[in-house]
Each structure stands twice: as structure tokens, then as C-alpha cells.
Amino acid sequence: MNGFPILSIMLAVPMAAAIACLYAGADNARRIALGATLIDFALGIVLWLNFDAAMGAPQWQFVEYSQIFGRFAWALGIDGIALMLIMLSVFLMPICILASWTSIDKRVGEYMAAFLLMEALMIGVFAAQDLFLFYIFFEAGLIPMYLIIGIWGGVDRIYASYKFFLYTLFGSVLMLIAMLWMAREANTTFIPTLMNYDFDPQVQILLFLAFFASFAVKMPMWPVHTWLPDAHVQAPTAGSVILAGVLLKMGGYGFIRFSLPMFPEASAELVWLILALSMIAVVYTSLVALVQNDMKKLIAYSSVAHMAIVTVGLFAFNRQGIEGAMMIMLSHGLVSGALFLCVGVIYDRLHTREIDRYGGLAINMPKYAILFLFFTMASIGLPGTSGFVGEFLSLMGIYEVSSWAALVCTTGIILGAGYMLYLYRRICYGDLTKDDVRAMPDMSGREMWLLAPIAAVVLWMGVYPESFLSPMRNDVGALVARLERAKPLGDAQLAAGKPVAKAEAHKTEAHGSAH
């Protein structure tokens, strides 16, 4: 891979295809988009295969650097964390294009162009090594999303996209100011350098809060989460998939890439804030999810609860927590994406998101029922699916810091089971009583091809997560090492008692009479 600018090519392919789509007819636009996203997926696999995850391998690989003007540089390069998120993006993209194959019939060329542009920008976010390059990708990535919601969205699309805009704008402004200050202070915009730059702990707090304003909205964390349900509800299916699958991961990525390594002291100082907001989010949004009548809203609220477990994992300051948080991000990207596709499958047939309009689908759509059940189980973190690994590690990590946070966040597994199974019951179980529901055909071959690959990866990640953990191991290690100095003391504080005589192990004797 020496010198071969694979990252730039991964950006260029969808960019070029986007332009081509604008000038192609509907059918050609679909084919171009699918082709381009598949090429990017193939390039992603090449990237993964060539990524060196061995101990002592360089942290930043596939590095590209060329000066443009002033301080501004085309600086790309990835570590294992970015690699995994890029893989998530390029994996979901062809699925999104296929999901829109028939359901989008107006302005197809523009639609495909918007998606391709978004793919390029998403890859850019994860690959950027320059502060301002990152910022441009980060913010511009939202533009295609505004368009997708605003043009191809549902009835209330304008309100939803406005809300989306207002929230994100507020955060972005503060983040930009912080970035400007940092670039002056450290006299560099190179992210790997900044990640090891020690800012004054006093200033760190302000910088942290500025970044936090942006990342918390993207995450989204309670109480700046209300744009998400509306955006999801109004977005077309594929838009929801990308929103939940990749865009929500940018907040978490931001925390890993900026907040934690650049402001370790501030992170430790404000850990109470993150934990409190996350604990509220888990309980609050899970309960709200329980009473939803709109399928997409329910899944959107469940996303907020899952993302709260990501934030507690990240701010556990230990390996289990951070690796767990990354695993949840990957898993949630797949699982909630798949759940939105599942919603899309039946939405395309009945054109309503109202849960009570369905019922008994297990009878006439058995294939659908199996896949939906599988993703439901993955969403509630059943061991053997991807959902479990991340949730488990993340909560295990936070337990070391605060048993209260662990306890409150672990209630998410109860509430999550409650709202997801309640949803599944109302959609798939019960008798077929409605004529229009009875007339719904089972999934087509195309729809199977959308969901089956995701199911396979979810299972893979659940049974053998090592494939996904190993590329990130060194980078998480570096982060943990950087955080070591600020690490908060846990509340466990194990204190040894009097040592017990060794001979008295656990076999027999002695203890019986004690009772």
C-alpha cells in the first residue's frame, strides 16, 4: 500500500459518481450509485486486510499529506478506530442504495448524488488528520442529510430538518471557536500532534465544553436529543439507516478523537456531568420508547438510550469501557440500521408507521418475522449477537468508576427488553385481523439481500468479536495510556481483610459447623 492514496480514492469514487448521477437518468443513477458504493466497499476490505494491527505497528496508517495553503493541509490517515467506522460506513452504503431502489421515484439522480456525497464526507470525517479538514467534513456531512430529509422526507419534513439544523448549528459554532483557539495555542492543526498536546487544565474545561456542545448533539445525549426522533420519523428509510448507522457515531468518534485525548483533565473533571446525563438518558428515553405508537420514533428513542451506554463506556477511562463503547457504536450502527430497514419493509407495503395498524405478521411474513426477531434480540443485547459484547464491556468498564452509574445504566437491559419485545409483539404476534395486513406479501429477494448480510455480521460480531476488537486494540491502548494520569478513582476501593489460612481452602472441613 506504500504511497497508494487509497483514502483519497475512497473519497473520490463516490464524489465522481455523485456528479455523474446528477446528469444520469433514474435507472442509470441507481446503477452508478450501487456500483460506486460497492467499489468503495471493496476498497474498504482492501483497507482492512492491509491494516497492520500487530503490536508496535504504527498508530496512523495509509497516511497522506499535502500542503494546500497556509496551514490547511490535505492530511488523511487512519487508526484502527477510524478503520472500523469507515468499514461500517462503506458496508451500510450499498445497502442504503438498494433500500432506496424502488421506494424513491422522484428526483432519483439528486437523491443518489446526495447519498454518494454523504458517503464521501463520512469517510472524510473518519480519515481526516487536519483539524479544519475534519471540521469541514464533519459539518458538511450534514448538508446532504438536510436535503435527504427535507426533499424526500415525510409530511413534517421541514420542521424536522429545521430542528436538526438548529441543534447542530449551535454546537458547531462553539466547536469552531474552540478549534481556532487550539490551532493558535498549539500552533498546529495536525490532529495526531494535538492528541498529545497538553493544554492548560483550566482552559481545557472551556474547550471540552465547546466540543461537548457539538458532540453531545450528534450523539445525541439527553436533553439535546429531541431532534433525533423527528429526523428519523421524517427521513426516508435509507436516510434513517445512515443517520442511525453512521451519523450518530460521529459524536462518539469525536469524544474518542478529541475530547478524551486532548482534554484528559477536563474529561476527568466533568465525568460526573457525562455520567449524570447518560444515566438520565437510559431511564428517561427507555421509558419514552415504551409508550411510542410510531415504530420509527420508538427505535429512535432506543438509539438515544444505547448511545448513553456509549458515553458511559467512553468516560470509564479504562480499556473495557472504551472498547465496549466502540463495539456498541459498531453494533448499534448495524442493528438499528437493520431495524429501520425492517420498518421500511412493512412501511413500503402499508404506508404507515403506526404500530397498532400491524399485527400477526409472523403468520403471513415468516421470513420477515425471523429477521426482525433476530435484530430485536440483537438490540436488547442478547449474548451471541453484537449488541451484547459492547454493552457488556461498556458497563463492565463503568462499574470500575461508579457502581451507581453501572446499576442505573444496566436497568437499560430490562427496559430495553420491555419496549422492544412489546414492539415485536404488536407487529408480528397476535392474530391476523386486518385485511390489508393479511394481504402483505413476505420479503422479496432484494429485501432479503438487504438484511441477511447485516444479520451475518451481527452474528459474527457477537460470537467472535475478536475480529473487530483486534484492529482497535493498540489505539485504545494508546488512549488509555494517555488518560492514565487523569483517571478517576472508582468507588469500589477494595480493602483486603485478614488473610485466611491457606490450608482451609474450599474443599471440606471447618465451615460446616459455622452455620
Add this chain to the structure above:
Amino acid sequence: MNAILFIVFLPLVAAIIAGFGNRVLGNTVAKSLTTGALFVSCLLSWPIFLSFMGGTGHAEVVPVLDFIKSGNLDVSWALRVDTLTAVMLVVITTVSALVHLYSWGYMDEDPDQPRFFAYLCLFTFAMLMLVTADNLVQMFFGWEGVGLASYLLIGFWFKKPSANAAAIKAFVVNRVGDLGFMMGIFGTFLVFGTISIPEILAAAPGMAGSTIGFLGYRFDTMTVLCLLLFVGAMGKSAQLGLHTWLPDAMEGPTPVSALIHAATMVTAGVFMVCRLSPMFEMSPTALGFVTFIGAATCFFAATVGTTQTDIKRVIAYSTCSQLGYMFFAAGVGAYGAAMFHLFTHAFFKALLFLGAGSVIHAMHHEQDMRFYGGLRKEIPLTFWAMLAGTLAITGVGIINVFGFAGFYSKDGILEAAFAAGGGGKVAFYIGIFAALLTSFYSWRLMFLTFWGKPRWAASEHIQHALHDAHGHDDHAHDDHAHDDHHHAPATGTGGYHPHESPLTMLIPLGVLSMGAIFAGFLFHHSFIDAEHGAAFWNGSIAFNTHLMHAMHEVPLWVKLAPGIVMLTGLFIAWRAYIVNTDIPEKFVAQFGVLYDFLLNKWYFDQLYNLIFVKPAFAIGRFFWKRGDQGTIDRFGPNGLAALVVKGGQYSARLQSGYLASYAFVMLIGLAAAATWAMTR
């Protein structure tokens, strides 16, 4: 010895093939495949068990695959075989194989059989993963896997709203327990730095007396860990407080009740406590709590069992009660006795459930015992099987001669509790009283079902069978129903002829009857004898030789007490349901409040509904309407929008709603700012 790989993974493979092959393969192939896989697993399991019986078996761990590695957390998929596992292996595979066979007959009319058999096989796989776990995470995998299978099987008849509700309830209540289990695993990892069971057990004594902070207070380390883990056990084993799902789980098909909700899954909690017994031994407080919960459940469930009229619910409460016995045995340190009762109980309780299934099958899906009666002569083989089960559960036997299964295992528990003294003595008295109730409700069930005059005609199900001569579902009964005329009187047979179940159902009943009769007699030396026991268990549980010695030397009255209360219970049931059938009514009239209290299961469901379920929905609605919409949106984006609109025409024009213009403005702003920063 790679047999273990086959034992565990054959059911998985069969489940996958049967589940996905469903329509393509057809009923017979799917059923043969799954049942065959289980019989192979069963045949491979017994030699392992017998090798441990004979003292030639040795504990080993077969690695399969890496699982999760994160820092010093290192989890692998691996299969552990030792005495404790071997006991569970034979219980699981034997009952499962028999239940598969039984289901050929029982589920014969069901249109969805491959799915049913696939679920059963999946369950067996998950249960086997649970008992072969070498670390807590794999145990948790099995733990949740059986929960999934239980959910799917309780809700197997998913058209029934009650079955769906029961399935969700089972899963969610179990998750409450799992919260404890997960927290326990986290704590264990924090304390020991590992989740490997042998390593934890080896390090546990070193932690005696240490303290740990938890939720802002400081506690004894081992007490915190054991109690957290025990909450998991309480959920899975339906112990008092987290028991509410088990009776409702009877919505599932009866073979499921026999396999999952009697013989195997619900005993997982007992297995866990025994597996981690060296850990529990380090915390007298935790053991005291285990004893307390076990005894309380034992008493509670037995009282409720006396008033239920649904045959399956009586047996379900009986199961709950028997699990209580196992727990207080573990709580007093008699893990061998707990495991022994788990072992015998699996056979006789599966027998009782399958027998009940056979009765239900004969009675055209009628489950209410008030509509049974006089079935002894109609379905004699089922009757004899149920009788063997009843003799086993009530613990009939003569000291030093012969007894049915429960005679050895339940009496063993009671004696051990007495010998342990302290809290164990209290548990002993509660256990004796529960044994009285056990005998009463078991014989009540027998008398109502098999003795007396037929009361079938009043049953809607029977009416349905009689009138539905060319009905929509093609029941075998209809042939009989045809011959008789259709005007049934309110009582009596109504012209209905119950028929004995097919051979596929009777064979499992026969085999399990053998288990119910001989399991105690054959195996009690190995399981609970002081000398043989230590050699048999071989360190796989904390076997307390002292206690086992003391148990065999309790006063004579202690040994006789279970027999006496058993006869008393039989006598009361006989008086009330054979000799003078007015007694129950008079009792209800006299003690209406008590009766209602028991009939309504101590009002647990109502209470939980009131304090958990309803508030959850109400609070959710409140957060949504008042929180998200009424506060955050109102003062956030909407408020801002209103402000801007009022701000003037200029700003109003900005609020044009065209996204592209927002995006454009933003991009320009960005570009300008960035340019300034970089070129300044």
C-alpha cells in the same frame, strides 16, 4: 473425549437445520432430525456421568474459540466437564430427548411443528452451554439463551394474547434477575481480575473479610458479589419476588413446561449457586439470605399450590416450591443435597408435567381440574405414571428399605437443614410444613383428576369436542364424539370418551416413571453420602463432609417427620376430596379472606402491576409529553423559532424553511471562518 462437543453442538446444528428448513423439510424430517440429535446427545452423556459415578472420570476443559479479549479480560468459548456438569448433562439430555419424543404425539395436530422442535433443540443447546461454562460470561450466554428459548416457547402459540403477555413477562422478569447477574460479573471481575470460574473459586478464600464500596456504602466483598449473582439465580429459578413469570409460563405447550419450566432451565439458579459454592461459602450473610429466600419460596408456593384449579398451575407452583427446597439446602451448605434434589426432581416433575399433558390431551385441552374426575379407568397408563410421580414428590418410602425418588432427596434436604442448625433449623420447620402442603396439593390433584365421578360435561372444551363433529381442526377425539348424541347434561361424562395417549407419549412417561421410582434409591449414596459423596463430587462443589455426617445422625423424629406430614397431607386430601367433598366449600366459606389471598397468589401480580408496570407507562408518557415536547422542545428549538419569527421581517425571511438556503449560509460561514483562521 470430544464427545462433549457432539453433545453440545448437535442440538444447535439440528435446531438450525430444522428452523431454517421449516417448510422445505416438512414435519417428519425436522422432527426426526431434532429428536435423533437429542437421543445421540443423551447416549453420549450417560457414559460420562457413569464414569464419574465409577470414579474414573476426570474433570477437563475443551477449548472451542476465543470470545472477548479486552485488556486483562479474557473470555473464551470452552466446554467444562466435571461431576457437576455431568449430572446436569444427563438431566438435560435425558429429559430433553424424552420431551422431544413426547412432542411427536402431543404436538401432532399443530401446523407449525418444525418451528417447535427447532426451539426445543435451541433451548437444549443453550442449556448445555450454560452448564458446561468455564467462565461467568459463557454461563451468562447460556443463561440468556435459555431465556430466549423460553420466551419463544411460552409464546409459541403467538396468536393467543395471553401467551404473548406471558412470554414478555418471563423475559422481562428474568432480565431483572440478569441485571443482578451482570452486576455480579462486573463486581467479580473488578475484585478478582478474571471471570474464569476455577480461578475465581481458587482466589475466593483470599477475599474473606475484605470490604468493597458499593452504591456509596461499604460492604463485605464476598457478600456483595454473592448476593448480586444470587439475584440472577432468583430470576431464573423463580424465587420469591421474581417468581411471577413461572405460573404464567404455563401458557406454553405442556412439553415445554416439563422440559424448561420444571426439569432444566428453572434449576439453573441452583446449579449456579452450587457451581460457585466455594464463593458462597465465604459469605455467611449471603448463605443466610439464600436459605431465607429458599425457605420463603418453598412455603409461599406450596400455600398457593393448594388453591389453584388449573392442573398445570398446581404443578408450576409445586416446582417453585421444590426449587425453594433446593435453595435452602444450598443455603445451609448441603450443596450435594441440593443437586440431588435437582436431579430427582427433574425426573419426577417432568413426569408429572408430561402426565398432566397426557390428561390434557385426553380431555381435549381442558386444564381445569374441576372438570376432571374419574379418569383412573379411562387413561390407566397415564394414571399409573402420575401416581409414580406423586409418590416420588411426596417422598413415600421406608427408612433403610426403599423409597421413591423424593424420599431420599427431599428428606435429605430436611435432615441437612436440621443438622446445620441456626437458620437451617427454621428452614427445617418451614420445609416440614411445606411438605405437608406438598402432599396435600399433590394428592388433591390426583383425587380431583383420577378419582370421584366424571365432571366433564360442564367443560367448554369438552362441549366443543362433542359439538364440533366436523370442526375446523381435525382432532382424533371427533371419532368418539360422533357416536354419541349431542345433548350433554351439566355433569357426568356428557357422552365424552377420553382416550389414552399414543405410544410416543407413553414411552417417555414410562421411562420417567422408572426415574421417579428408582433415581433416589440408586444414586443417593453418590450424591449425599458423606464418604462416597466427597469422592463423587470430587471438588466440583463445596462438599461438606461434616454436615453430611451430621445429617445422617439427626434424631429419629426428624427422620420420621417428613413421612408423618406426608401421611397427614394425604389424609386431609382424602377426607376433603374423596370422603366428604363438601369440606373444600365449607373451608372457603369459613376462611374466605385466606382463600382469596392464596387464590390470588398473595396478590403479587396486582402489586407489581400497580408499582412497576403502570407507573412505567405513565412516567414514560409524562416524560414524552411534558418533558420532551412540553419542556425541551418548547423552550429549545420551538421557543427559539418563535423568538426569531417575532424578531422581524428580516429574520422571518430567514425562517423560510428552505433547507438548502440554511445549508448554504452555514457553508459560507464555515468557509469564511476557516479561511480567516488559516491564513490570518
